[in-house]
Amino acid sequence: xxxxxxxxxxxxxxxxALIALGYTMVYGIIQLINFAHGEIFMAGAFFAFLMVMVxxxxxxxxxxLAMAFCMLLGIFIEFVAYRxxxxxxxxxxxxSAIGVSIFLSTLALLVFGADAKGFPDGIFxxxxxxxxxxxxxxxxxxxxxxxxxxxxxxxxxxxxxKIGKAMRATSQDYNTAAxxxxxxxxxxxxxxxxxxxxxxxxxxxxxxxxNAVSFNMGLLVGLKxxxxxxxxxxxxxxxxxxxxxxxxxxxxxxxxxxxxxxRDAIAFAVxxxxxxxxxxxxxxxxIQKKV
Amino acid sequence: xxxxxxxxxxxxxxxVMQILVNIxxxxxxxxxxxxxxxxxxxLSLGHAAFMSIGxxxxxxxxxxxxxxxxxxxxxxxxxxxxxxxxxxxxxxRLSGDYLAIATLGFAxxxxxVFLNLxxxxxxxxxxxxxxxxxxxxxxxxxxxVVLAVTALxxxxxxxxxxxxxxxxxxxIAAEAMGVNATRYKIQAFAIGSFYAGVGGCLxxxxxxxxxxxxxxxLKSIDILNMVVLGGLGSIPxxxxxxxxxxxxxxxxxxxxxxxxxxxGIILIILMLFRPNGLLGGVSFKxxxxxxxxxxxxxxxx
Amino acid sequence: MTVLELxxxxxxxGGLVAVSQVSFNIHAGEILALIGPNGAGKTTIFNLIxxxxxxxxxxxxxxxxxxxxxxxxxxxxxxIGRTFQTIHLFNQLTVFDNVLxxxxxxxxxxxxxxxxxxxxxxxxxxxDLHELAFRCLQMVGLEKKRDALAKNLPYGEQRRLEIAxxxxxxxxxxxxxxxxxxxxPQETKELMELIHVIRNxxxxxxxxxxxxxxxxxxxxxxxxxxxxxxxxxxxxxxxxTSPLVIQAYLGKVGAR
Numbered sequence: 001x002x003x004x005x006x007x008x009x010x011x012x013x014x015x016x017a018l019i020a021l022g023y024t025m026v027y028g029i030i031q032l033i034n035f036a037h038g039e040i041f042m043a044g045a046f047f048a049f050l051m052v053m054v055x056x057x058x059x060x061x062x063x064x065l066a067m068a069f070c071m072l073l074g075i076f077i078e079f080v081a082y083r084x085x086x087x088x089x090x091x092x093x094x095x096s097a098i099g100v101s102i103f104l105s106t107l108a109l110l111v112f113g114a115d116a117k118g119f120p121d122g123i124f125x126x127x128x129x130x131x132x133x134x135x136x137x138x139x140x141x142x143x144x145x146x147x148x149x150x151x152x153x154x155x156x157x158x159x160x161x162k163i164g165k166a167m168r169a170t171s172q173d174y175n176t177a178a179x180x181x182x183x184x185x186x187x188x189x190x191x192x193x194x195x196x197x198x199x200x201x202x203x204x205x206x207x208x209x210x211n212a213v214s215f216n217m218g219l220l221v222g223l224k225x226x227x228x229x230x231x232x233x234x235x236x237x238x239x240x241x242x243x244x245x246x247x248x249x250x251x252x253x254x255x256x257x258x259x260x261x262x263r264d265a266i267a268f269a270v271x272x273x274x275x276x277x278x279x280x281x282x283x284x285x286x287i288q289k290k291v
Numbered sequence: 292x293x294x295x296x297x298x299x300x301x302x303x304x305x306x307v308m309q310i311l312v313n314i315x316x317x318x319x320x321x322x323x324x325x326x327x328x329x330x331x332x333x334l335s336l337g338h339a340a341f342m343s344i345g346x347x348x349x350x351x352x353x354x355x356x357x358x359x360x361x362x363x364x365x366x367x368x369x370x371x372x373x374x375x376x377x378x379x380x381x382x383x384r385l386s387g388d389y390l391a392i393a394t395l396g397f398a399x400x401x402x403x404v405f406l407n408l409x410x411x412x413x414x415x416x417x418x419x420x421x422x423x424x425x426x427x428x429x430x431x432x433x434x435x436v437v438l439a440v441t442a443l444x445x446x447x448x449x450x451x452x453x454x455x456x457x458x459x460x461x462x463i464a465a466e467a468m469g470v471n472a473t474r475y476k477i478q479a480f481a482i483g484s485f486y487a488g489v490g491g492c493l494x495x496x497x498x499x500x501x502x503x504x505x506x507x508x509l510k511s512i513d514i515l516n517m518v519v520l521g522g523l524g525s526i527p528x529x530x531x532x533x534x535x536x537x538x539x540x541x542x543x544x545x546x547x548x549x550x551x552x553x554x555g556i557i558l559i560i561l562m563l564f565r566p567n568g569l570l571g572g573v574s575f576k577x578x579x580x581x582x583x584x585x586x587x588x589x590x591x592x
Numbered sequence: 593m594t595v596l597e598l599x600x601x602x603x604x605x606g607g608l609v610a611v612s613q614v615s616f617n618i619h620a621g622e623i624l625a626l627i628g629p630n631g632a633g634k635t636t637i638f639n640l641i642x643x644x645x646x647x648x649x650x651x652x653x654x655x656x657x658x659x660x661x662x663x664x665x666x667x668x669x670x671x672i673g674r675t676f677q678t679i680h681l682f683n684q685l686t687v688f689d690n691v692l693x694x695x696x697x698x699x700x701x702x703x704x705x706x707x708x709x710x711x712x713x714x715x716x717x718x719x720d721l722h723e724l725a726f727r728c729l730q731m732v733g734l735e736k737k738r739d740a741l742a743k744n745l746p747y748g749e750q751r752r753l754e755i756a757x758x759x760x761x762x763x764x765x766x767x768x769x770x771x772x773x774x775x776x777p778q779e780t781k782e783l784m785e786l787i788h789v790i791r792n793x794x795x796x797x798x799x800x801x802x803x804x805x806x807x808x809x810x811x812x813x814x815x816x817x818x819x820x821x822x823x824x825x826x827x828x829x830x831x832x833t834s835p836l837v838i839q840a841y842l843g844k845v846g847a848r
Contacts, residue, residue, distance in 0.1 A: 033388045081559050092562045094334055094388055099558030106551040226392055268396035276381040442707055449706035450699045457693040460682035469668035469697035
């Protein structure tokens with residue numbers, strides 16, 4: 001029972017982690033809470049849904065297409081709604097991000113309607129792996145494999161490639177990075193592309209896992225993922241992974257012990273507790289004010 | 292007195308009256324958010340939640356205690372302010388945008404809690420009886436608007452208001468001038484939420500029926516739009532924004548479906564091209580002075 | 593009389609020791625300059641004094657009060673004013689409002705006070721604050737620009753406005769972080785006169801500056817830092833001839 005719930009929690013947490021990564025990377029680079037990130041996650045789920053329903057592709061192709069689509073969407077959003085505001089007050093950028101978020105979710109509502117959509121049966125084999133008393137569904141295995149692969153790839157990109165080095169430099173000091181010849185615009189676009197791809201993957205996985213895709217799925221999951229990013233330490237990539245997984249596990253165990261009506265309150269409670277006792281998060285660095 | 296006022300109110304066309312009252316409530320709500328966002332530069336995305344605290348407090352006080360409406364309004368405001376301090380304390384100590392997320396989360400949780408409480412009648416919502424007062428509700432709305440505008444106009448030009456603006460402009464420099472940023476931010480948040488609570492109480496008694504789902508994220512965005520459209524930090528701007536956005540659905544009924552779509556675009560476009568809103572930088576004091584000057588100029592000439 | 597006393601002050605950022613065991617005193621009415629090569633820890637010491645960073649070790653006394661663990665706004669309220677290395681004005685506010693905010697600690701009226709503005713006592717307080725702010729603007733010669741927005745002032749005037757704003761705090765100690773940076777010779781000369789006027793009004797001054805001619809001319813005493821440690825302290829003439837300083841600092845300048 002305990003192990004079973006742990007597996008369920010890890011599966012849910014992995015999807016949170018995928019989304020939390022996008023928040024943390026963007027925040028690390030331009031100190032913006034990308035409010036539209038939850039909507040990118042939602043857009044990824046819908047795009048995959050469309051691909052499956054209209055083009056009848058299999059779920060893996062749909063996943064890759066959704067990631068590509070959201071990558072472009074993320075770059076586009078940054079270019080249109082945030083780039084001009086980079087030197088304005090942070091409030092302006094935040095409000096613009098909220099505008100994008102409202103626009104996208106309303107658009108989804110108008111196009112797809114208010115009811116949640118489900119993927120067709122048999123989109124993914126229904127079987128499960130039995131390990132003693134613990135059963136792991138194929139879908140959960142898919143979640144572990146896909147999110148594990150993506151997080152490892154991300155670590156590789158950030159720490160082993162030239163663009164990753166540029167990302168880390170930009171997040172340390174934007175102006176100095178620019179002076180050192182880093183193409184800051186390109187780095188920021190790339191960061192949005194990466195984050196949005198991961199969010200899209202999260203969206204598709206969540207959509208298939210709960211068999212529900214709806215216009216307002218981004219708001220709540222986005223909030224939870226943000227809480228996960230803060231828990232892990234905003235700006236920290238391993239922190240986002242850890243925070244997401246911890247939050248997912250906590251949520252599943254809360255439901256298990258019988259507080260199911262408060263499952264959505266957990267993320268918020270965690271957020272407030274972290275802000276009270278450890279604002280820099282579990283793995284975040286204490287931020288010194290720059291004067 | 293009450294009868295006389297009732298007669299006056301009855302003279303006005305009910306449809307017009309309804310719009311006017313809605314505008315008045317919108318102005319109070321938006322002015323409150325303006326203290327938090329326009330003056331102190333902090334973003335609350337749960338303004339509707341504080342409105343709902345005021346609405347339910349007001350409704351319950353009328354239903355259970357039959358409390359006189361004037362006192363009720365104050366209690367509703369204070370209840371909202373109390374909750375804002377509880378939320379503001381952990382989040383406003385930090386610089387950054389945590390308040391936005393915390394208030395958004397708080398609003399979602401509060402909605403769930405209200406939907407599960409007996410005293411708020413769960414998902415069925417509450418029917419609110421007419422307020423206990425001989426003075427008609429629209430008069431209360433008018434008085435509240437006048438008080439709200441006056442208080443804010445005085446506040447803006449005071450030591451307190453300057454401290455808030457300093458925090459908005461540069462928190463580090465403000466602290467170096469001896470401004471206790473955390474305390475002032477919490478106070479601004481409490482005042483703004485007090486306004487929201489009063490607005491919520493008026494709203495509850497005017498609409499006569501409230502449901503927790505009326506006070507969701509979209510309602511908060513509605514109010515944010517009023518402030519941003521008219522101009523952050525400008526009282527005439529906020530009044531204009533509240534008036535425009537309250538009446539717009541009346542004239543643009545066909546747009547109802549697309550309203551939120553348009554709101555989203557408005558937020559982006561305003562931030563990109565006119566971050567100070569339609570009347571950004573226009574102060575109430577200057578506007579009054581200008582009108583005054585215009586009136587006096589011809590006589591001088 | 594000692595206004596400010598730093599006693600074996602240290603701070604580490606992670607593994608890096610930015611300031612190590614630095615001690616010095618500032619006496620009432622003097623102009624003390626803190627110099628040293630880039631990265632020597634000068635601005636870090638400012639930020640330690642103002643409470644923006646928490647010290648790892650040692651203590652800082654201001655008029656015999658230990659301010660080591662106080663918050664920036666509390667320290668400012670005790671009477672330490674400062675300017676910033678990179679300008680930190682309230683950009684969207686007028687010149688006059690900027691100075692009025694500097695006078696924040698000189699008033700006591702709050703939230704409720706704002707609503708009771710017409711009461712005589714409160715109206716008087718507001719009037720006093722306005723007068724104080726105006727005097728400070730006069731002192732730096734910006735009274736004619738009182739209604740301009742801070743962001744629209746030319747650079748040199750923005751620097752002077754920062755000084756006026758700090759003066760409105762009625763500080764007994766004023767910290768100036770590279771006040772002459774980016775100024776032309778004429779502006780630098782005026783700044784020097786201004787600093788003397790401020791000192792003559794009874795305010796003690798601690799400044800960080802790169803312009804050596806400026807420092808040598810204006811300071812009563814100089815403290816030299818290198819790699820976070822104090823390497824010398826004395827009157828300008830002693831510093832000029834100290835072999836340690838020449839090696840660490842002036843030597844590098846000379847080599848240019």
